[in-house]
Amino acid sequence: MGKHGDRGGSMTEFSATTIDLPDIAATDRLGRWLGQHLPCPTVLLLNGDLGSGKTSLVKGIGRGLGIRDEIDSPTFTLVNEYVEGRSPLYHMDLYRLNAADVASLYLAHYWDGIEYPPGIVAIEWAERLGTLPPDALLVTFVPAIAGRRVTLSPTTPVHAALLETLTPHALLADEV
């Protein structure tokens, strides 16, 4: 598993972290690490083509949070809410939605801390959001020769500091 710090050219002042995910097990392992370590609240903006591994990562996050319910793609349900983990998980997929649909969902209720208890908000096809949530962690998947490559781009010092601890060793240490 490779990990490369990448300074400059990014849209934030913080370093992005790029990780090779050679197979689905690697995606699951990263998801579980995120589920165990992400602060609550966190908004994850998941981008990448169909089949790039967004839902797979969220399944791992759910396991890391201690959610035993099966996490399915929310393509038709729009928003899936899971409350049994160490923090709530709100999982949404904007693939089928246009800008007006997205606006009518008032998704900000999931991260403004008023309507819903704070949780981990995971948004597939987040590029369809009209207004980006503040303080989000950007997660972008691209195809790789083997499997996928994912880049995590923090916009807060807290996420940046957490990602400093995301080493191959840390990912393997979470294996049980």
Ligand SMILES: Nc1ncnc2c1ncn2[C@@H]1O[C@H](COP(=O)(O)OP(=O)(O)O)[C@@H](O)[C@H]1O
């Ligand atoms: N790192 C990986 N390498 C190879 N295949 C993967 C990897 N991560 C996920 N997959 C596979 O890709 C397929 C589509 O994944 P999915 O998570 O549903 O994508 P998305 O939600 O982005 O459309 C699944 O069959 C999954 O097993």
Ligand SMILES: [Mg+2]
């Ligand atoms: Mg999906």
